[in-house]
Amino acid sequence: MCIRDSPGLATVGTNHPHGVGEHAALVELAKTLSADVVVVGPEQPLVDGLADTMREAGIDVFGPSAAAARLEASKAESKSFMAAHGIPTARHVTVSSLEDGLAAVRTFAVPPVVKADGLAAGKGVTVAQTYDEADAALRDCLEGGAFGDAGATVVLEQRLEGQEVSFFVISDGTNAATMLPAQDHKRIGEGDTGPNTGGMGAYVPAPIFTEAVHDKTMARIVRPTLEGLRSEGRPFVGVLFVGLMIDEASDPWVIEYNVRFGDPEAQPLMLGLQAALGETLQAAVSGNLREGRLTGAPAASVVLASAGYPASSHKGDRISGLADANEIRGVTVFHAGTRRAADGDCETAGGRVLGVCATAGVLTDALHNAYAAVEAIRFDGMQFRRDIGRRATVV
Ligand SMILES: Nc1ncnc2c1ncn2[C@@H]1O[C@H](COP(=O)(O)OP(=O)(O)OP(=O)(O)O)[C@@H](O)[C@H]1O
Numbered sequence: 425m426c427i428r429d430s431p432g433l434a435t436v437g438t439n440h441p442h443g444v445g446e447h448a449a450l451v452e453l454a455k456t457l458s459a460d461v462v463v464v465g466p467e468q469p470l471v472d473g474l475a476d477t478m479r480e481a482g483i484d485v486f487g488p489s490a491a492a493a494r495l496e497a498s499k500a501e502s503k504s505f506m507a508a509h510g511i512p513t514a515r516h517v518t519v520s521s522l523e524d525g526l527a528a529v530r531t532f533a534v535p536p537v538v539k540a541d542g543l544a545a546g547k548g549v550t551v552a553q554t555y556d557e558a559d560a561a562l563r564d565c566l567e568g569g570a571f572g573d574a575g576a577t578v579v580l581e582q583r584l585e586g587q588e589v590s591f592f593v594i595s596d597g598t599n600a601a602t603m604l605p606a607q608d609h610k611r612i613g614e615g616d617t618g619p620n621t622g623g624m625g626a627y628v629p630a631p632i633f634t635e636a637v638h639d640k641t642m643a644r645i646v647r648p649t650l651e652g653l654r655s656e657g658r659p660f661v662g663v664l665f666v667g668l669m670i671d672e673a674s675d676p677w678v679i680e681y682n683v684r685f686g687d688p689e690a691q692p693l694m695l696g697l698q699a700a701l702g703e704t705l706q707a708a709v710s711g712n713l714r715e716g717r718l719t720g721a722p723a724a725s726v727v728l729a730s731a732g733y734p735a736s737s738h739k740g741d742r743i744s745g746l747a748d749a750n751e752i753r754g755v756t757v758f759h760a761g762t763r764r765a766a767d768g769d770c771e772t773a774g775g776r777v778l779g780v781c782a783t784a785g786v787l788t789d790a791l792h793n794a795y796a797a798v799e800a801i802r803f804d805g806m807q808f809r810r811d812i813g814r815r816a817t818v819v
Pocket residue numbers: 514537539545546547548549551581582583584585588610667679680682
């Protein structure tokens with residue numbers, strides 16, 4: 425059962441439409457339904473304390489407390505947390521005045537990454553190519569109010585080089601169960617060109633994340649993070665999504681923490697998962713999570729975006745071919761920006777519309793089948809990348 429009214433969710437469960445901000449009503453709903461476990465999906469209600477409210481009401485809830493969710497709520501606080509616990513991350517300076525910010529920009533050997541401190545729906549980060557661009561991003565936050573309060577404090581960060589990996593770890597506060605390492609494709613254009621998006625596709629596993637990198641990540645990042653939070657009286661119960669940069673020496677650095685699953689990576693992870701998800705979530709909630717790795721098959725997701733995305737996005741385009749696509753071996757089409765048209769058909773609702781996902785014994789087969797499913801689907805202005813997973817399959 426779910427609380428978001430979407431044509432995709434309607435195919436797998438019953439909708440009980442509610443806003444994520446309606447905490448009291450959600451507590452009542454969980455009680456009425458006698459929910460075994462409530463999973464709080466998005467970051468905003470976690471940051472706003474929905475998991476705490478549920479827990480206080482005696483409901484089993486998978487998701488961190490507001491205190492633990494600070495790791496995502498404030499990039500400045502998360503940098504201080506990493507410094508306090510010796511967790512490797514890029515050098516940074518936190519500023520809240522334009523004067524301090526402009527002075528700090530030039531102290532970086534290459535133009536720094538500029539990050540709004542608070543939640544900005546994935547739009548608060550500028551990977552500046554020039555110092556002037558960094559200055560402009562600072563002005564947008566501190567003078568232009570581009571992100572409101574979320575941009576009233578800004579983190580300037582040294583730019584890291586390497587390959588990014590998204591690493592998801594389920595925890596009961598103490599033990600960690602890891603998922604396969606994922607890679608996504610952030611740019612709109614093939615060959616990683618054009619503006620950043622919320623992600624145009626993803627695949628698991630990421631070959632760069634070798635056993636050695638896994639071990640370093642656990643020892644230097646995951647364990648100190650979970651222990652650090654525990655020692656500060658805010659144990660992490662939920663899924664910690666660590667955004668990593670793996671450098672040339674195969675050393676992992678934290679780019680960011682998220683305190684939830686995130687797309688597009690979660691789609692191939694879920695589709696390929698070979699562990700019992702419900703039992704794992706319940707074990708995490710009850711503090712009995714078995715330490716180890718959740719195994720999974722290779723899988724990939726190709727995002728179909730609406731016309732104009734990411735600068736703008738078109739709505740109301742009729743989608744055809746979903747049933748045919750879902751017939752293809754190993755394929756599941758996840759809905760992101762879809763809605764029901766008046767006649768009951770499915771149409772686009774803007775942004776990233778669908779995640780066309782496939783799983784198979786090897787990644788090349790998963791990609792092949794995902795792209796066969798993409799060929800079956802049509803809507804006006806449909807945009808997608810043809811090179812998802814190439815980095816993992818080209819030798
Ligand atoms: N220090 C850095 N060096 C290089 N690239 C970076 C750095 N920090 C951020 N980036 C790039 O910017 C992207 C977004 O940064 P970050 O993950 O901190 O922001 P976010 O808005 O919280 O993202 P998300 O919506 O995925 O949670 C990263 O995935 C990475 O591509």
